[in-house]
Amino acid sequence: MKNELNVHTRSISRRSFLITAGTVGIAVSYGNLASQAFAATIATETAGNYRPNAWVTIDHDGTVTIISPASEMGQGVMTTLPLLIADEMDAEWSKVKVVQSPSDAEKYGNPGFYGIQLTGGSETVRGYYEPLRLVGAQTRMILLHSAAEILDKPVTELNTEPGMVVHTPTQTRISYGEISRLGKISDPLPQISKTDLKQPEQWHYIGKQDLPRIDVPSKVDGSAIYGIDVQLPDMLYGAVIRPPVQGETPATIDDSEAKNVVGITRIVRLPYGVGIIGETIEATIRAKEMLSIEWTTGSRIRNYSSASLIDEYRKAGSDLSQTGVNAVKKGEAAQAIASSDILIEADYLSDHVYHATMEPMNATALVSDDEVEVWAPTQGPTFTQGFAAQTAGTTTDKVKVHTTMLGGGFGRRAERDFVDDAVSLAKEVKGRPVKVVWSREDDVRHGKYRPLVAQHVRVGLTSSGAISGWQHRVAADSIFARTLPPVFEDAGGLDDVVTEGADFNYDMPTHEVEYLRQDNGLDIGYWRAVGCGYTKFAVECVIDEIAATRNIDPAQQRLELLAGEPRARKVIENTVKMSDWSRPREGRALGLAYSDSFGAHCAAVAEVSVNRENGQIRVHKVWTSVDPGVAIQPQNIEAQMTGAITHGISHALYEQINVVNGEVQEGNFDTYRVIRMSEIPEVEVSILGDPTQKPSGMGEVGLPPIGPAIANAFARLTDGARLRHYPFLPERVLEALNG
Template sequence: MSADAAPISASAPPSSTLREFEIVNRLIPREQIADEAAVSRRAFLQGTGLLLGFALTGASTESVFAAPASRVVENEVTGTFAPNGFIRINPTGAVTLVIPMAEMGQGVYTSLSMLLAEELEVRLDQIQVQHAPANDALYANSILQSQITGLSSSIRAFWTPLRQAGAVGRNLLIAAAANRWDVDPATCHAKNGVVFNASGSKHLSYGELAEAAAELPLPPAADVKLKDPKDFTLIGTPAKRVDSSIKVDGRVRYGIDARVPGMKVAAIAISPVLGGKAKTVDEDAALAVKGVRQVVNIDEAVAVVADHMGAAKKGLEAAAITWDDGPNAKVSNADIVKQLEEESKKAGAVARNDGDARKALAEAAQRLDAIYQVPFLAHVTMEPMNCTVHLQKDRCDIWVGTQAPTRTQSMVAELTGLPKDAIKIHNHLIGGGFGRRLEADGTLLAVKIAKHVDGPVKVIWSREEDIQHDMYRPYNLDRLSAGLDASGKPVAWTHRIAGSSVMARYAPPLFKDGYDFVVVESAAELPYAMPNIHVDYVRVESPAVQTAFWRGVGATRNVFVVESFMDELAHAAKQDPVAYRKALLGHNPRALAVLSLAAEKAGWGSPLLARHGRGVSMQFAFGSYMSQVAEVEVADDGSLKVKRIVCAVDCGMYVNPDTIEAQIQGGTLFGLTAALYGSITFKDGRVEQSNFHDYLPMRIDEVPVVETHLIKNAEAPGGIGEAPTSIVSPAVTNAIFAATGKRVRSLPIDTDLLKS
């Protein structure tokens, strides 16, 4: 554990200096701190108090253990069970949750702390959180089977294990107090980190009880009961985020803020064409710039290493690099689309085949066909790609914000030849991930550069390098056909998806039977009743483009296609789009409920002015049901104004409604920005966009009102962070059709086509 993993607490004093916040806390004596890289996990775990470990994959209290912290050495505890996470209660009563999920603005530090606090019976501001070190054995996400933050899985993976750990801790602390008072534990209760006897006349804090509780045997599973949801006092209520204060007053550190003694800074230029390399570099001119220390040429990139970023950028410009573009020098967007068009005519790997869609289509009273396309998209996180590396003979320290620390660790080990345990990932808060920081390409590039640098080096990508060398959301071309009976009801549905498979590269074992689950997400499993359905996938890869997960993953492509085509069916059947969908959801009450709620709150059916329209979309993704209604205005010149978006959500039992509302707003605007403007295009092998002037973000005056309406129930929790990103585009394009009668089948929206 590094200094960068210092606890974050809602009650951290605003007056703390940055240095104090980074490396000083109640758990690590100051004398144990030599420098920022020297704070070891041993130093954190040694001492006194109660340490709780819990399995992220288990569902029984047998997977939870307790032991005095003094018994802990590195990742081992006396006994045979190896935990996946730790909770420490020290003699001051402070509770520290070492948490493997990366915080990138989605609020997991708060929501996961709430799960623990609810069952442990402590206030949220009594919990501190720390980044976990890279270790799949201890910290693997049970859904993703690795220490990865993605697929909106944090709450789903931790819902039971964190509550179990809290419940076991509460039981042990109550038992310790009961032993001291010589009473039945059943007569005692805990609240706000204090145990009280039956009358309330006696009380002991968790800090006073921690060591005694650690000596007690694990209670039988039958004796440890999780709270009934009706008894929750914290879960399901609005809660202040535990990381807000440090972000507001500037104490927070992201990866780009990492500082290491003796560190140099590198600016980089990467080959503008994938597969190219540097042809000429004027090293003498670069070295003549004051502050420049060296030039590193690693073929696919050139780095100028300097005392500070200003010198590094000037040196990079002076280097006047020319490039050998390599085999992809002539690739254009037209080439990529043509390849997709041709390949999509071929039969693909079957993801779903119910009934006989071909026969039903041939016999249908009416047939509809459509081709939909979605473009490459960049992630454009607010924090550009960066990584600080100190590569030494026997170890490699890496300061970075990553969604996948163990994957990064393994890839660096392979690159350097060092053992995995010699690769130390000092993870940071992330200034935007969106799937970009699931990839280790930036870290590997930094390590390649660090091989040539004596001492630590921070490698920072410019915004231009970030956009032009991203790993992009795949371009998809989809072919759909549907057959309607005489009443307009769908009797056949076929959907062929053609595009890149990220999973085939990222996790090859999950690419099975010719497709992966991500690429067909929200296409193979429709919420609607379809008697005959066939969905297949054709994998098409361009050697000139690297693709990756993008917030909302497969759903961002497939929901747009499915919900737009569903609107086409409703129009062909001469039926209202909401009523048409409702008729297909009788078997799916949760989906029907969110659709009905969104329509009601949006005033569906009420009159609108000319060239105003409402559009609806619905989805089931990431374990959550969601429906959106968008209201738009389209001017005669084709300019578009999205005025209002109403979202209804059923994500099962929810933890923090404030976080959900924030995620709905942020995800909706993220997806809306892509629908309006997002498109990465290629010419002569190069990405044509380079910064926010030609890869546009939404401006504040374009932002619509976004309303969120939650349905509360007792279903298992679903994911939220990525869901609104995928649902917004069809709601908007369907609204455009309602306003203009013009159907949008490709993104981003071409407003020239909307002119009256």
């Protein structure tokens, strides 16, 4: 319809765009994965083995080596993606070896992320699912043609079993290892299409077997190499001191004591701080403590105090005379609300939170006259190439990125600062690698936090309780304006990762979402579930308020609004049944929330109690149902759901970064509170997969609904007291109780 606009999308209108990294650009094309992947890159005669494409190599002993293009940060992607190829090519999993891809967006880029190598946003499996299955299917077809030549049989009489090509009439078998030794790759390559992909009933691994994760054994025996574990010959160590206020620089540096520390090689002034290079990490720590630095004081971030700014954001969101950029516009919501019989209006606030990865930021770099190498636990190898090239003063083709295991990512490891540290210091000692490891205090105080956000929601109801209009205003700084300026500009100033999740599949006649950018300068970034982590808080709590106003069950309210969404209804109905929703609990209550984020349908019920004397909320149990489409690895989905729910409870109850006059007040886990093992509830997960549907993202799906489920349980437990500010600190709980 002419009056309907929905611009909630991460795709852009043109087929290619320029990702800027300062003055260096990386030109990448969208959608070229298949043509690159299907090219036979190494001939049998020259390689000594059989490589039908850039993804698969088959050795003479039958070992099948498959490239994994994404960053493994605990989400199991190093197993999930290769098994897509393995299933379609009929590889024998016990003979599959998985290798991390090099930094090469032309071959290994993700179509879900503009063709670059970037892991995040729950886009990995969604982006690679079909292309990698096609890679596997064409690999199988190439094997069949090679076997036909070896056996001198028509290819139409051949089929495959795991690790074998079978001549159906005679049952003659030839292994993939034998084909590797004897066969040739046909030229031109046989062509395939989506119709050549297996049907679900033909799958061996997808949704059929919970394969042991590739990354786990090395993590158990200690052989896994994270960024922090990298060791290179003749390696030096580095540390960087950053200013207490973002954007300031060293005015004076007194290094008279620090440079005399045994083992210190060099102390370097950087554009953003002071770098220290030494023979041991202990020496750099000692020198760091002995440096005396006076910083400039001109940064506008000195005006940044989060406690007062959140109130300014709240006022901006509730001031309807201030207009924003539409993320969703379906009908005329403001007009519909103005003529409604009942108005529900509320503000929902969210504080900054820190990523709290188990492994602090780190990277290792080696700079020579003609090449730069970076070893890093990075979510974005393509970005890292650009960052390193700019810092080293070279071009991206001269940069190699080695992606290690990641000790947690959550969006933080898509940033550049830890890469800049290593490359900047390695430039000073060309020919020797430098490893920089941040202290936990550096990591906490210099993060790229989830944005400070105020949301103003207005809903109009008719006298019968039907929703006539929904208006949702999101006031926050922009992530894209800093990290992806071309995308931000192409969208006309809309930051759709900040507003994502405010667009939903609930059926209502008018629906408007506006983004009101607040530009106060503090670097903010991607944090697990990004916008959905707080927009679903507002949406799902307001849905409960509507149900309370109508005096109907919150589950019934959602089911009414999802009448045309059978998959959504199913997860809600199943979760309600799992939790025994209607049964009263002494001193406890249940809360429900639903999310349609990342292509999945997910419902969660939380069982909650509250200490009315000290304001402490306790989550005792969580029930959740998820429909991920095809459930590629059900056991891993359960693990991802449990982890995301735990993370979601932590940020909803405890996690908070406070900035006062530009300085972060927290410094370690003694002041930045995260959930403790003793506080983690029992979590029961039900997976309602559908093999006929494309897969959803999974790494973040469990987080968005758990916070509102807790808030809604609190409201039911306290006769309607509402929690509207993340996190639910004891003082905020007591304030709500005393209303």
